[in-house]
Amino acid sequence: MTLPARCDDSGPPFGTLVFDCDSTLSAIEGIDELAGARKPEIAALTTRAMAGEIKLEDVYAKRLELLKPDRAAVEALGRQYVSARLPHTGELVAALHALGKRVVILSGALRQALLPLAQTLGIPEENVFAVEVYHDRAGNYAGFDELSPLARSGGKLGALRDIARADRKGGVAFVGDGITDLEAAPAARRFVAFGGVVKRREVFERAAVSCDRADFAALLPLLVANDELERLARSKDFGSLVIAARNARR
Numbered sequence: 001m002t003l004p005a006r007c008d009d010s011g012p013p014f015g016t017l018v019f020d021c022d023s024t025l026s027a028i029e030g031i032d033e034l035a036g037a038r039k040p041e042i043a044a045l046t047t048r049a050m051a052g053e054i055k056l057e058d059v060y061a062k063r064l065e066l067l068k069p070d071r072a073a074v075e076a077l078g079r080q081y082v083s084a085r086l087p088h089t090g091e092l093v094a095a096l097h098a099l100g101k102r103v104v105i106l107s108g109a110l111r112q113a114l115l116p117l118a119q120t121l122g123i124p125e126e127n128v129f130a131v132e133v134y135h136d137r138a139g140n141y142a143g144f145d146e147l148s149p150l151a152r153s154g155g156k157l158g159a160l161r162d163i164a165r166a167d168r169k170g171g172v173a174f175v176g177d178g179i180t181d182l183e184a185a186p187a188a189r190r191f192v193a194f195g196g197v198v199k200r201r202e203v204f205e206r207a208a209v210s211c212d213r214a215d216f217a218a219l220l221p222l223l224v225a226n227d228e229l230e231r232l233a234r235s236k237d238f239g240s241l242v243i244a245a246r247n248a249r250r
Helices: 036-050 056-067 071-083 089-098 111-121 155-165 179-187 201-206 216-223 226-234 239-248
Strands: 016-019 102-110 128-131 133-135 141-144 172-176 190-194 209-211
Touching: 016 155, 036 056, 036 179, 056 141, 071 111, 071 133, 089 102, 089 111, 089 216, 089 239, 102 111, 102 155, 111 128, 111 133, 155 172, 155 179, 172 179, 172 216, 179 190, 179 201, 190 201, 190 216, 209 216, 216 226, 216 239, 226 239
Parallel strands: 016 102, 016 172, 102 128, 172 190, 190 209
Antiparallel strands: 133 141
């Protein structure tokens, strides 16, 4: 695992805004919620992977093999992601879309569980990059996409580079909370360390820009240029979001 000593940073405007999901868009860690009675065991593995103590690929398959989540469990997790989304996530995504931005979810979570959240936020399915999980006809767990780069350490970097190459409107800003997000930071013009749910010390130490408020309104001035912020402030649809952003940053 190679981590940037200190993230480079350049300010907005950006053409593409990319968000991690677990402990970022939503307050839960999905794999931990699937664990049921084994949650302490699974959560300990997740915490160690997100802190960089062990490689993601060393725990990804192990956790799923222990849990074998069936289709019903994945669908229930999708509902949890929606109910646990952070304040102003929908408003922020709508504002970014209104400014002509592409909004993307980039996560090592199970893709099928993220789709309900994406739909709630107005993010198209094709802009959800995550790990496919497989079930048989009866809905029993049948494995996951073991070739997905998002199931291993360093995989987000390549995925984010692909997203950045597709941008033609100012480059990428990426918001995330974990070590796997920090690994991907070199592909973004701005990386925002997010600590509104869990504040990870090493991620914050290496990031040039950070946000520790559990409210997505606080991200608005970090992701848009001043003139874009003024446009939103004048809008009847987004004026309240701008006010919430100012209050959240105090």
